Structures are given as C-alpha cells and as structure tokens.
Amino acid sequence: xxxxxxxxxxxxxxxxxxxxxxxxxxxxxxxxxxxxxxxxxxxxxxxxxxxxxxxxxxxxxxxxxxxxxxxxxxxxxxxxxxxxxxxxxxxxxxxxxxxxxxxxxxxxxxxxxxxxxxxxxxxxxxxxxxxxxxxxxxxxxxxxxxxxxxxxxxxxxxxxxxxxxxxxxxxxxxxxxxxxxxxxxxxxxxxxxxxxxxxxxxxxxxxxxxxxxxxxxxxxxxxxxxxxxxxxxxxxxxxxxxxxxxxxxxxxxxxx
Numbered sequence: 001x002x003x004x005x006x007x008x009x010x011x012x013x014x015x016x017x018x019x020x021x022x023x024x025x026x027x028x029x030x031x032x033x034x035x036x037x038x039x040x041x042x043x044x045x046x047x048x049x050x051x052x053x054x055x056x057x058x059x060x061x062x063x064x065x066x067x068x069x070x071x072x073x074x075x076x077x078x079x080x081x082x083x084x085x086x087x088x089x090x091x092x093x094x095x096x097x098x099x100x101x102x103x104x105x106x107x108x109x110x111x112x113x114x115x116x117x118x119x120x121x122x123x124x125x126x127x128x129x130x131x132x133x134x135x136x137x138x139x140x141x142x143x144x145x146x147x148x149x150x151x152x153x154x155x156x157x158x159x160x161x162x163x164x165x166x167x168x169x170x171x172x173x174x175x176x177x178x179x180x181x182x183x184x185x186x187x188x189x190x191x192x193x194x195x196x197x198x199x200x201x202x203x204x205x206x207x208x209x210x211x212x213x214x215x216x217x218x219x220x221x222x223x224x225x226x227x228x229x230x231x232x233x234x235x236x237x238x239x240x241x242x243x244x245x246x247x248x249x250x251x252x253x254x255x256x
Contacts, residue, residue: 023077
C-alpha cells in the first residue's frame with residue numbers, strides 16, 4: 001500500500017523559480033503531487049520572495065506548497081498602469097506554458113497590496129480564465145478599492161468597526177480590526193500578523209478552490225500514510241516525504 005522503506009523515498013520538489021520578465025517570476029508546485037492549478041499573486045518589490053524565515057514562508061513559497069503553479073508579479077512590473085494588460089497576458093502565458101499546470105485550468109489572483117490591485121482591476125475581467133480575486137487593503141481603502149466583474153474576496157485591516165463578514169453582489173468582505181495594516185499577510189513585514197494571516201489564508205483557499213476547482217487533496221489518506229511511516233515502520237525519511245520541505249507545525253502533514 002505504501003512505499004518500500006528499504007528504498008529511499010521519492011525526493012520532494014525543490015523551488016525552481018523561473019524569471020519570466022522583470023518583476024515576474026513563476027514557481028511550480030512544491031507539493032509532492034507536483035502539478036496543480038494556476039494562481040497569480042501581486043506583491044511589493046522584494047528580494048525575499050523565496051525565503052522561509054523562522055518557519056514562515058514567503059507568499060510565493062506558501063502558495064506553491066499549497067499545490068499551485070504560481071506567478072508572482074512585483075510592483076516594479078506594474079509601474080506603468082497602461083501596460084497592466086500586457087503584464088497579465090505575460091503571466092497567463094507563463095502559467096499555460098508550464099508543464100506542471102493542470103489541463104484546462106482556471107486562475108485566481110491574490111493582491112497583497114490594494115494599489116497593485118487597482119492597477120489591474122479594470123483589465124482582469126477581460127481574461128475569461130481569471131475567475132476570482134482576493135485583495136488585502138486597509139479599511140480606509142474600502143471606498144477607493146476598484147471593483148471588478150469577477151468575484152472578489154476582500155480582507156480589510158484596522159478601522160473601528162467590529163470584525164464581521166459583509167456580503168454584497170460579487171464581493172465578500174472580512175474585517176480584521178486588530179490588524180495594523182493590509183500587510184497583515186505579508187511575511188517579513190513589521191505589520192505581519194500570524195493569526196490574521198492564517199485565518200485569511202484559510203478563507204482564501206475556500207474561496208479560490210470553489211472557483212478554480214481545486215487543488216484538492218485527500219488529507220485523511222496523507223495523514224494515515226504519515227502516521228504509518230512514523231509509528232509503524234518508523235522511517236524518518238518516509239515520514240518526512242509526506243510533508244513539505246519545512247513544515248510549519250510538527251506532526252501536522254501539509255498538502256501533498
């Protein structure tokens with residue numbers, strides 16, 4: 001049923017980023033399955049986009065570990081708003097050309113900066129393959145945040161309003177009153193909030209997977225395999241093969 005522990009386990013995927021253009025990077029899935037759906041993330045300029053610091057992965061790494069083929073677009077690629085369409089086309093082409101992308105995949109967008117979202121919001125809807133967007137912003141940005149014809153999930157930081165869920169036509173909004181800024185989900189930033197990020201990430205997965213159609217994993221089967229190797233066969237190598245390269249919590253297998 002499981003692998004022969006007398007033989008080495010299959011190696012876990014390693015991060016092999018591909019520079020598509022200035023500020024645009026593709027990273028194939030880091031899950032054991034090795035292929036998945038496509039995702040575009042919008043991020044501030046950073047040289048730490050492949051880092052894992054004290055168990056916290058960058059957004060690019062984290063989404064790849066969730067089983068997505070990820071294209072990260074940094075702010076420097078969107079300095080000219082008139083080129084937003086071209087940048088999205090470049091990102092989508094890179095995703096579709098990737099051998100690790102599931103056939104007939106649809107795509108989501110996660111914007112970790114409201115300014116970057118506003119630059120592409122007006123053109124995102126012209127690409128039928130983009131079916132949903134997640135946006136992080138401050139409560140003060142709520143009225144200036146660009147709307148879109150595609151379904152949106154908004155995470156708003158700060159403000160006096162209590163944490164609540166607001167649903168209007170095409171937009172679901174969650175509030176994080178204790179968060180210092182929209183950087184609540186930006187690793188390595190001083191306003192990063194582990195618990196708010198974790199909650200928002202779970203909401204993102206639920207939202208995006210329902211639109212994109214996955215990726216889905218049989219977590220019970222993965223857990224059974226993990227515990228078999230750990231407690232029955234007592235194989236350290238095979239136990240670790242059921243987990244990502246640097247698991248966030250001991251004894252909790254992540255997606256494979």
